[in-house]
Amino acid sequence: MWRARARGTFREPSQGRQVLDCGDGVCEVTALVLAARKTPELAAHTASPTQSGDSEDSLAAVQDAHAGQERADGQPSFPLSNVARTRLNLASNHDRSERMAEAAHKPVNYVGVDLGGTKILTGVFDARLRRLGKLKLSTKAERGPAAVLERVARGVRDAVDECDLDFKSIKAVGIGAPGACDSENGRVIFAPNLGWENVPLKEQLEQHLGLPVFLENDCNIATLGVYEVELQARPRHMIGVFLGTGIGGGLILEGNLYSGFNRTAGEVGHMIVQAGGPKCACGNRGCFEALAGRAALFRKIQAAVKDGQKTVLTDMIGSELEDMRSGDLRKAIRRGDQFVEKIVQEAAHYTGLALGNLINIFNPEVVVIGGGLIHALEDEMLPIIVKTAFDCAMAGTTKGIQIVPSKLADNAGIVGAAVLARMRTK
Numbered sequence: 001m002w003r004a005r006a007r008g009t010f011r012e013p014s015q016g017r018q019v020l021d022c023g024d025g026v027c028e029v030t031a032l033v034l035a036a037r038k039t040p041e042l043a044a045h046t047a048s049p050t051q052s053g054d055s056e057d058s059l060a061a062v063q064d065a066h067a068g069q070e071r072a073d074g075q076p077s078f079p080l081s082n083v084a085r086t087r088l089n090l091a092s093n094h095d096r097s098e099r100m101a102e103a104a105h106k107p108v109n110y111v112g113v114d115l116g117g118t119k120i121l122t123g124v125f126d127a128r129l130r131r132l133g134k135l136k137l138s139t140k141a142e143r144g145p146a147a148v149l150e151r152v153a154r155g156v157r158d159a160v161d162e163c164d165l166d167f168k169s170i171k172a173v174g175i176g177a178p179g180a181c182d183s184e185n186g187r188v189i190f191a192p193n194l195g196w197e198n199v200p201l202k203e204q205l206e207q208h209l210g211l212p213v214f215l216e217n218d219c220n221i222a223t224l225g226v227y228e229v230e231l232q233a234r235p236r237h238m239i240g241v242f243l244g245t246g247i248g249g250g251l252i253l254e255g256n257l258y259s260g261f262n263r264t265a266g267e268v269g270h271m272i273v274q275a276g277g278p279k280c281a282c283g284n285r286g287c288f289e290a291l292a293g294r295a296a297l298f299r300k301i302q303a304a305v306k307d308g309q310k311t312v313l314t315d316m317i318g319s320e321l322e323d324m325r326s327g328d329l330r331k332a333i334r335r336g337d338q339f340v341e342k343i344v345q346e347a348a349h350y351t352g353l354a355l356g357n358l359i360n361i362f363n364p365e366v367v368v369i370g371g372g373l374i375h376a377l378e379d380e381m382l383p384i385i386v387k388t389a390f391d392c393a394m395a396g397t398t399k400g401i402q403i404v405p406s407k408l409a410d411n412a413g414i415v416g417a418a419v420l421a422r423m424r425t426k
């Protein structure tokens, strides 16, 4: 489950600096850090007992360097060479150890939490939003809000610990929750996936963690993550649409997350795209989510199979189609299953209609499509989505508009939550 700290690779040094690509971005580390790590005493310090590979070792160097970069007094926070140590001895040992201790505990990092109906994803990020580690726990929503919040708190502490960071290095926690959230007061107003009503999430998590906690709707937060971290050009207007079990979205207007009068804007999944269509979890009929969300697709496939429809999916995962995943649909299509292909094409068509409506209303520069369904079925869905959206949008209004898939996949939520934590504590 722990997937952090295994992807770093060094590139060529340039202008006296070494560069390490840690997967989510590029980390620059002073050559001093890397030179220092060549001495045995330093290697002994920077390699933890659990580290074995080069990339693990390299990321430890980055973490040391990050701590060093954040120090206001310009002193490196990693162990020093003998020469440097002699120089530092000019200062009193007491002052030095005070400064070292202060740097080690300085709150410079952020934790982002994506609280879902089935899993809690927790990511630890440095001050520049580079991911240092990630942890996944099951939600166990059936145990109730108090137990789930205890699990969230445990996930935060364990994720920080897995990064070999002091908990005191965490400045704030951001969290995205499904459903309607009052972000100002930190309450989850209504989250049917969790079975929650009016839960004071911020207050309770702050009690657990002793840190500032900031709450937002999960798709708003994922949009924020894509906008701040993934989009290089920083468009003024952007829409995020996330195709997962359900469908959610977020609006960036004039460079800011738009939350609306009652702070519930962005519910794109409940746009009605087929009058009198299938029933949605919200109570309406024909919502975008009820036609193109993963749960809707799976229900449709299972119902058709019960009625005698043949599909390779039953050979792949059994006649009950339990534990079906988005990737199974892709595999079935690639094995020539026309039934599954048609279902996915219909979902792509409705997604295109929804995006066409959004383009007509908001005229965004970019629409980013994220979530597990598009991640698994990009080749099968994206061309249909783009064509349908541009066909549906008014002529002459789409010039320059881009519809692109997000590469953050499941990580958009934790990235956005860390962005939120950093924004609110700056």
Ligand SMILES: [Zn+2]
Pocket: 269, 270, 271, 280, 281, 282, 283, 284, 287, 289, 290
């Ligand atoms: Zn709905």
